[in-house]
Amino acid sequence: MIKKGFSKLSRDEKISWLSEYTKDKNLEDFLSTFTIPEPDLQKKFESFSENTLSNYHLPWGIVPNVLVDGHLFHVPVVIEESSVVAAASKAASFWAQRGGFKTLFISTLKKGQLHFLFNGNGEKLKTQWPEIASELRKGTSHISQNMEKRGGGITKIELKKIEGLPAEYFQLDLEAETIDSMGANFINSLLEEMGRILPDIIKARAGSGETDIIMAILSNHTPDSIVKMKIETPVSQLTWSKYMQPERFARRMQWAADIAWHDTGRAVTHNKGIYNGVDAVVLSTGNDFRAVEAAGHAYAARDGQYRALSRVKPGKDIFSLQIEIPLALGTVGGLTKLHPLAEKTLKILGEPDARTLMKIAAAVGLANNFAAMASLVTTGIQQGHMKMHLQNILNSLNINPEYHSRVEEYFRDKTVSVSAVRQFVSTLQ
Amino acid sequence: MIKKGFSKLSRDEKISWLSEYTKDKNLEDFLSTFTIPEPDLQKKFESFSENTLSNYHLPWGIVPNVLVDGHLFHVPVVIEESSVVAAASKAASFWAQRGGFKTLFISTLKKGQLHFLFNGNGEKLKTQWPEIASELRKGTSHISQNMEKRGGGITKIELKKIEGLPAEYFQLDLEAETIDSMGANFINSLLEEMGRILPDIIKARAGSGETDIIMAILSNHTPDSIVKMKIETPVSQLTWSKYMQPERFARRMQWAADIAWHDTGRAVTHNKGIYNGVDAVVLSTGNDFRAVEAAGHAYAARDGQYRALSRVKPGKDIFSLQIEIPLALGTVGGLTKLHPLAEKTLKILGEPDARTLMKIAAAVGLANNFAAMASLVTTGIQQGHMKMHLQNILNSLNINPEYHSRVEEYFRDKTVSVSAVRQFVSTLQ
Numbered sequence: 111m112i113k114k115g116f117s118k119l120s121r122d123e124k125i126s127w128l129s130e131y132t133k134d135k136n137l138e139d140f141l142s143t144f145t146i147p148e149p150d151l152q153k154k155f156e157s158f159s160e161n162t163l164s165n166y167h168l169p170w171g172i173v174p175n176v177l178v179d180g181h182l183f184h185v186p187v188v189i190e191e192s193s194v195v196a197a198a199s200k201a202a203s204f205w206a207q208r209g210g211f212k213t214l215f216i217s218t219l220k221k222g223q224l225h226f227l228f229n230g231n232g233e234k235l236k237t238q239w240p241e242i243a244s245e246l247r248k249g250t251s252h253i254s255q256n257m258e259k260r261g262g263g264i265t266k267i268e269l270k271k272i273e274g275l276p277a278e279y280f281q282l283d284l285e286a287e288t289i290d291s292m293g294a295n296f297i298n299s300l301l302e303e304m305g306r307i308l309p310d311i312i313k314a315r316a317g318s319g320e321t322d323i324i325m326a327i328l329s330n331h332t333p334d335s336i337v338k339m340k341i342e343t344p345v346s347q348l349t350w351s352k353y354m355q356p357e358r359f360a361r362r363m364q365w366a367a368d369i370a371w372h373d374t375g376r377a378v379t380h381n382k383g384i385y386n387g388v389d390a391v392v393l394s395t396g397n398d399f400r401a402v403e404a405a406g407h408a409y410a411a412r413d414g415q416y417r418a419l420s421r422v423k424p425g426k427d428i429f430s431l432q433i434e435i436p437l438a439l440g441t442v443g444g445l446t447k448l449h450p451l452a453e454k455t456l457k458i459l460g461e462p463d464a465r466t467l468m469k470i471a472a473a474v475g476l477a478n479n480f481a482a483m484a485s486l487v488t489t490g491i492q493q494g495h496m497k498m499h500l501q502n503i504l505n506s507l508n509i510n511p512e513y514h515s516r517v518e519e520y521f522r523d524k525t526v527s528v529s530a531v532r533q534f535v536s537t538l539q
Numbered sequence: 540m541i542k543k544g545f546s547k548l549s550r551d552e553k554i555s556w557l558s559e560y561t562k563d564k565n566l567e568d569f570l571s572t573f574t575i576p577e578p579d580l581q582k583k584f585e586s587f588s589e590n591t592l593s594n595y596h597l598p599w600g601i602v603p604n605v606l607v608d609g610h611l612f613h614v615p616v617v618i619e620e621s622s623v624v625a626a627a628s629k630a631a632s633f634w635a636q637r638g639g640f641k642t643l644f645i646s647t648l649k650k651g652q653l654h655f656l657f658n659g660n661g662e663k664l665k666t667q668w669p670e671i672a673s674e675l676r677k678g679t680s681h682i683s684q685n686m687e688k689r690g691g692g693i694t695k696i697e698l699k700k701i702e703g704l705p706a707e708y709f710q711l712d713l714e715a716e717t718i719d720s721m722g723a724n725f726i727n728s729l730l731e732e733m734g735r736i737l738p739d740i741i742k743a744r745a746g747s748g749e750t751d752i753i754m755a756i757l758s759n760h761t762p763d764s765i766v767k768m769k770i771e772t773p774v775s776q777l778t779w780s781k782y783m784q785p786e787r788f789a790r791r792m793q794w795a796a797d798i799a800w801h802d803t804g805r806a807v808t809h810n811k812g813i814y815n816g817v818d819a820v821v822l823s824t825g826n827d828f829r830a831v832e833a834a835g836h837a838y839a840a841r842d843g844q845y846r847a848l849s850r851v852k853p854g855k856d857i858f859s860l861q862i863e864i865p866l867a868l869g870t871v872g873g874l875t876k877l878h879p880l881a882e883k884t885l886k887i888l889g890e891p892d893a894r895t896l897m898k899i900a901a902a903v904g905l906a907n908n909f910a911a912m913a914s915l916v917t918t919g920i921q922q923g924h925m926k927m928h929l930q931n932i933l934n935s936l937n938i939n940p941e942y943h944s945r946v947e948e949y950f951r952d953k954t955v956s957v958s959a960v961r962q963f964v965s966t967l968q
Binding site for chain 2: 111112113114116117124128131132134140141143144146148150151153154155156157158159160161162163164165166167168169170171172173174175177182184188189190191192193194195196199203206207221223225227253256272273274275279281283295296298299302305324325326327328329330331362365366368369371372373374375376377378379381382385386389393394396398399400401403404405406407408410411414415416442443445447448449450451454457458486487490491492496499501502503505506508525526527528
């Protein structure tokens, strides 16, 4: 039975309806376990979204010792996957003693698009475009003036045709510098206003024909908001593993990176490892990980094949791992100042500007990438992963600490799962 | 100054060090605001990751009325972006009255890779591969037997060459059915064991030459773990907007979808909108959104151009929006049963198997996709978005409710930001 008017119920009414529907009498008590006693603070979390009934907790922790361009950061991160923080921390400390993460290039231009149809003289539209663009700038100056005061604003308004779409389709391609904001609101407001005034401007400049605005919205494809960064050291200093000579380790890292460059099946997981770190910073600072993920993976496919976002530079004596990753982050706007822990994260990071935050996120991503590859080419990932997973299960099942070492011993060479642990523990009791 | 031994400190010691380092005397009190009073429960959250000092709260809410293949779900979701839940809920109810979300196709095969070098006779390795694969199956049967009992197990072990990599490189491509688990532990355990036994098997079967295992790991590229799903109705029933005739609305939706198919700049944001919904379910059920995002966006680029994951089928009388999205989700393993709210989410969904959960996630993604496109081609997204954003800010600044309507009035045609609201409110007081 469709439930009508759910969103109009109060929180208590929603819970009581759901409790009845699911025949779960303890639902209200259960959900209250995870809410904050102070009503105003709890209300704030509820207001971030709609139909909110409780809070979903993710661990907020610290990756210490991330050295970026000579500045040391202890980076608050939010991630639920075990061993990501441990791996990033180990790699960050290792590289902090070898010069740290070094930015090679950074750019911060954002994009937006106004999609429209024009059934008049397309050639005339093209030749008149410089004037049209200039009028669009003037007509939206009330929106961009504040951004301009902060050093940003519109950098380009281009007219584009897209292959595969009918002749009447045109795209206004907007580029903007949005300084410390991610830019979504600024760009969307600009584009929607441009959509309102464009038909009259075209009529005046490009003559007869109808202009029909289809839609106006920022693009999360941000190939010009990008960080290039490297970690680099003489191969002799690559003493990561106690059991593997630096030269052999470096050769195997080269293989791991090359495989991820040429093989999409490997590239996807290679990049997933990068985003384990990147998203942990994106989340902790109140940024939008869906936007960051979409931008990055589309960029990974920019030459027609989906590839790794990082590469090991070939070379016998110097080990150099470089990442090239689009990042559109903000340190103002969105949830950055609304979510108390995001605000605290930014304080702990020393109130970075957007560029600095982009570098920190890229560095934690690269740290995770290095650690994941290093783990794969040495001990394999299961050893560490299973250990962590087993600890989680032992904690969650409240297993008597007396039994822990026997469980660990037993599962040294077995696949860990809740049911397998439960079963084995039952044999001990 | 690099901080050594951070991970070895207790939680209290970590906080006290960080409090000193950041000169933030209230850090401990602040972080405790977000922890759960019950120590055992709090410890569980801390154990999910490392160096955990507090909990990061994301709203846990409900998207009601998601009708999937005739079954009605009220779907718990976790998302911090305002208006995602409202949009999904509106679209879900609309489609529940028009037949709901219908699965066209589903598959659940997962992948893994063993990357290795072999400097012997590659041709012989190829011809001997069926026997080698069979021995690998036998040699890992102790790992796969439980999965086989549940109806899963290895479905394929292929030998692959990858263009661009040296001749000595080979890839063992593993395919497996992992039933209700996401499969990472199962596949990684299998592959690592295969890596241990493969060199001897090759020596026996393919003669002289060295086998060097580079790495073994699952692949998040899952083009064979996929959901195809549609929503469909006669155009006359497409009464979404009060202000736009169904025929015009359908034509504009067709444009929006076609643009996202042909233009990468638009496709990235189109797909981001899909993942707003998908990830909200991935998170609420304790699955791994980095894995899901990486798989999906790589799949979006499968033909060499990054494209939309959903399309509107051309047609004058029938409106049909279809999505095709890879999803590797689990309903057992990982955090699914360890995170109390993930466990509760699965209970509320009726303890779905992995296939059902994949369908639910795809449906919420498609609901968000439909709502986002619909909003773009009618009123534009800023109107709704800014309204939500303004409410968040009013709440977070604890603005006197008396002023709310005047603030809303003032910002009807202005860009909303914390500082702009603060400034305007100061003129009211």
